[in-house]
Amino acid sequence: MEETLQHHTYTKDNAVFPFCKGCGHHHYVNHLDEALFALNIDPKNVCIVSDIGCIGILDSLFATPHTFHTTHGRSTAFATGIELADGILRNSKLKTIVVIGDGGATIGLLHLVNAALMNVDVTVILANNFLYGMTGGQHSQFSPLEFVTPTTPAGNIVPPIDICSIMKSCGATYIKQAVATDKNLGSIIADAVNHPGFAMVEVLELCTEWAVPFNKFDGKTMNEKLRHSNDGGVPQRKDFATLYKEKVLGNLKKTIDDTVTPAYTSALNGSRRIVLAGTAGEKVQLASFLYMKSAIASGLHATQKNDNPVTQGSGFSLSELCVSNDEILFTGIDQPDAVIIASADGLKEVLANGTLSRCVAETIIIADQTLPEFECAGKISRLPLRALCTGSRAALSALAALNVVKGWISQDALWEMIDGKFKDKSGSFHRDIEALMPFIKT
Amino acid sequence: MIAEGALHAGCQFFAGYPITPASGVYKAMIEQLPQRNGVAISAPDEISALAYCVGASGRGIKAMTASSGPGWSLMIETVQYALMTELPVVIALVQRLGPSTGGATQNGQADILFTEFCTSGGYTIPMFAPSTPQECYEVTTIAFKWAELLRTPVIILSDKEVGMMSEDVDFIKLVSAPVSYRKEFSTKNGTEHHTYDFQNLEDVPLFSPVGGDYKVTMTGSAHDKKGTLQKNSRETIDVLLHLQAKIDAHAEEMSIIRIDNEEQANTLVVSFGITARTAREAIRRARLAGKKVRNANVISLFPVPGTALQAAAAGVKRIVVAEENLTGQYRSVIRSLFPDQEIVGVNAVGTLITPKNIMDALL
Ligand code: SF4
Ligand SMILES: [Mg+2]
Secondary structure, eight states: OOSBOOOOSSBOTTOBOOSOTTOTHHHHHHHHHHHHHHHTOOGGGEEEEEOSSGGGGGGGGBSSSEEEEOSTTOHHHHHHHHHHIIIIISOSOOEEEEEEEHHHHHHTHHHHHHHHHHTOSEEEEEEEOSEETTTTOEEOTTOOTTOOBTTBTTOOOSOOOOHHHHHHHTTOSEEEEEETTOTTHHHHHHHHHHSSSOEEEEEEOOOTTTHHHHSSOOHHHIIIIIOOOOOOOSOOOOOHHHHHHHHTTTOOOOOOOOOOOOOSOOOOOSEEEEEEEEETTSSHHHHHHHHHHHHHHTTOEEEEEEEOOSSTTSSEEEEEEEEESSOOOOOSOSSOSEEEEOSHHHHHHHHHTSTGGGOOTTOEEEEETTSOOOOOSSEEEEEOHHHHHOHHHHHHHHHHHHHHHHOOSOHHHHHHHHHHHHGGGTHHHHHHHHHHGGGOOO | OHHHHHHHTTOOEEEEOOOTTTHHHHHHHHHHTGGGTOEEEEOSSHHHHHHHHHHHHHTTOOEEEEEOHHHHHHHHHHHHHHHHHTOOEEEEEEEOBOSTTOBTTSOOOOOHHHHHTOSTTOOOOOEEOOOSHHHHHHHHHHHHHHHHHHTSEEEEEEEHHHHHOEEOOOGGGOOOOOOOOOOBOOGGGSOOOOTTOOSSTTOOOOBOOTTSSSOOEEESSOBOTTOOBOSSOHHHHHHHHHHHHHHHTTHHHHOOEEEEOOTTOSEEEEEOTHHHHHHHHHHHHHHHTTOOEEEEEESEEESOOHHHHHHHTTTOSEEEEEESSSSOHHHHHHGGGOTTSEEEEEEOSSSOOOHHHHHTTOO
16 A cells, blocks of 8 residues: 555556655655645646655656656745745745755755745645665765764764754744654645645655664654654744735835936047046045936937945945947047046056056046156146045046036036036035136146 | 846846846846836845746746856756756846956956856757847847747846946837747647647747646656656657757847948958957957958857858958957857868957957958
8 A cells, every 4th residue: 555656636546656665755745645635726726846856756646736846955946936926926826835855955955944034835845864865875964863874884973954943943934843654744734735824844754775774763763762842833924925015016116217318419529538546435436427427418428337346335446437429339448538536545546457557648637636656648637636625526526627628528417417416515516626627737 | 228128028037146247137127127016036046046037937927037157157057957847037147257256347258158058968058148238138138039939048148348337328229029928838729738748859849837727747857748757768868859959940040140241351350248349449440441351249149150150251361259268268169160261369368358459360
C-alpha cells in the first residue's frame, strides 16, 4: 500500500513512487494528496512548486494540479512570483504550495525568510530528513548533532537550523512541525494550505538509504528526540497581496515631471563641453542639471554625466555637460571649452582624471581663488567663488556668470530654471552673478 | 527610457535589486508601475528578483528585471530556467566595468560573451543594444515583442554611458514595436494541451498560464512535449532542438543594423551601444577630411545578424570593430563572417573610445 498511490483526484493512476523503500517521502506525498482531497479544491487552482532533490520529483506523481519544477532551493522564490502575480494582478485563485527538502531550504533559506516576512499567500511544506538524499547523503544544515552521514563520519559537530524558530522570527503566521507518520499530517497540511498568508509545515522524515544505516535512528527516536514544540505563528496579519492592493496599487504619487518645452532660442553653432568639479553636497550636479534643462529649453541638444566616489555624500562631485545645436554623438569630453573648479576636492579630481591635461589655450578655467596653483593650458580666472557665493552656490553661480559672458544658451531660460527651482531664495544667485562678472577673463 | 519602453510594451511586473548603473530603471519602475496597476517589487537579491519575474510570467504576466554584471552573475541559473521552460522575460543589463564588482560608475562593453553564452548548452538568447535614450525605448518594446512571441528570455544590453547619462529626448519622435502577447492555447483548435507542444521544431508552443484552465507542467529538466521528465527519448531531444530552432527561424526578422552607407568605402566601422555614437562622430569627422568610410551600428547583437553584416561589408577592404572591452568580444563573434577581409579592433578598458581612436584605424 505504501509503495503505490491510492486512487485520488489529484494524482496519477497507478503511479509508481520513485523513492527508496521506507522513505518518509511516501507519507509526505500521500498526506499532501489527502489534504488536497479533503479541501476539495479544483486542481486548476493549485500550483505545486518543487525543486531539486528526491522530494523535488514529486511533481511527476501529480496528474491534475499545475506543477513548477524549479532550480535547487529556489522553489519558494518562484512561488512568491507566481503568488504576487496571482494575488495582485489576477483573481487570487491559486493555492501555491512549495515542496522543498531540508537541502533546498538551506540553499534557499533567504527565499523562505522573505516569503515569511512579506507574508505572501504561499504554503511551504518542508520535508526534513536531515540530509541531502539525492546527492549521496551528505549532511545538511538541518542535521542534528552527532548525526552520522558520508560527510560527517565522526558525527555532526555543528548544531542544526531550527526552521520553526526562524520562521517565527520572520513573522510567519502559521508554523507547524509534524512527523511524516503522524496520522493527522493530512489535516495539518490542509489547514496550512487554507491559511491566508504564509504558512510553513516542517515534516520530519527518515531517509532509509542514508540516515537509517549509520545512525541509531527510527521513527521512535525521531519522535522522542527531534520533535519540539515550537509550533504556532505570530498573530494573523494581512497578506502581501492584500496590503499591496490597498496601499500601493493605483497609488497616484506625483512623480517629477522632467518635460521641457523649447520656448527660448540660442544662436549657438556647434557644441560646447563644460566640466563642473566641486565637493559632494555642494549642488554641483544640480547646477549641471539646471543648465542642461535650460539648454534644452533654448532649443539645443544637451547631455549631462555625473561622477562621484562610491559613497555619494562625501568627497568630490563632478559633472560633464555638452550643449549643441546638432545631435550629440560622442558623449565624452576630449577637449573642454570650460572647466569650473569650485573646491579643493574638485581640483584634485580634475587633476586625477586628466580633464586639465586635455585643456587647450582657448579653454576657460574658472577656479576658486583659494585653491593652490595648478598647471593647465587654458585661460585661468581665479574668482572668490566660495567667499562671495558660499560653497553651495559656487558651481551654479560660476556657470551662470560664464553663460552671461559667453551666451551659449539662453540666459532667460537659465534664470527661469533657477527662479523656478530656488523660488524666493533665487535672489542670492542674481547677486552672486553681479559680483562675479568683473572677475571673468575670456 | 527602458522603463518607459517597458510600460508601453505592457509590462505589468517588475522585480529588481538596485545596482549602479541600472538603478534608474529600478527606480522608475518602482515609482511608475503601481500607478499603472502593475506590480513592482524590491527583491532582497538578484536571484529572488529574476525568480519572481519568471514565476509571474508563468502566471501569464509580462515581466522585466534590470541589473548589471555583478547582479547578472546571480541570475544566470534562473535565466536558463526561463529559457528551458519557455517563459518570456526581459532582462535589462546596464554594463559597468568588470570583473567582479569592478567599477560601479565606470563604463564597460565587456559583458557580451558572458551574457550571451551564459547557458549550459549554448542556446541563443536574443540580445539588443541601444545607443541613445530613444533606442532604449524602442529596443525595450522590441525585446518584449520577441520575448512574448518566441516564449524566451530576451536581453537588453545597455551600458553605463547610455544608461546614466541625462539627455534631451523628443517624445514625439519615439518609435516602438507593436505590442505583442504570447499566443494562448485554447481547445477550439481541437488539440489537447501540452505545455511544450509544437508541430515543427521552430513552432512556438501555445501558452497557458498556471492557474489557467489547462494543466501546466513546468520543468527546467529535460522533458518531452508534455513536460514529463525524460532522458534521451527522441521527443526530448526534439524539444532541445526546438529551443534553438524557434530562435534561428526568426533570426532574419530580429536583425537590426543601422547602416550609414558610402558606396566607395574602403573601411566599414562596426559598433554598438555607446560606441556606436562615437563611431558616428568619427565617421562625420573622417568624411569631412575626405575619407570614404561606411558605418554599421549593430542593434541586434544576437542572433548574429550575419547576412546584414556581410551585405554591409560588401566591397570594403577593412572592417573595424570598435567596442569597449579588452579582447574584442564581438569581433571574435563575427570574425568568421569575413574570411577574405581584414578585421581589426579598436578597444579600450575603463575609458571611453574617442572618435580619434576610431579615425586612426580607418584606411
Ligand atoms: S535517498 Fe533517502 S530521501 Fe532519497 S528516496 Fe531514498 S530514502 Fe528517500
Ligand atoms: Mg533532505
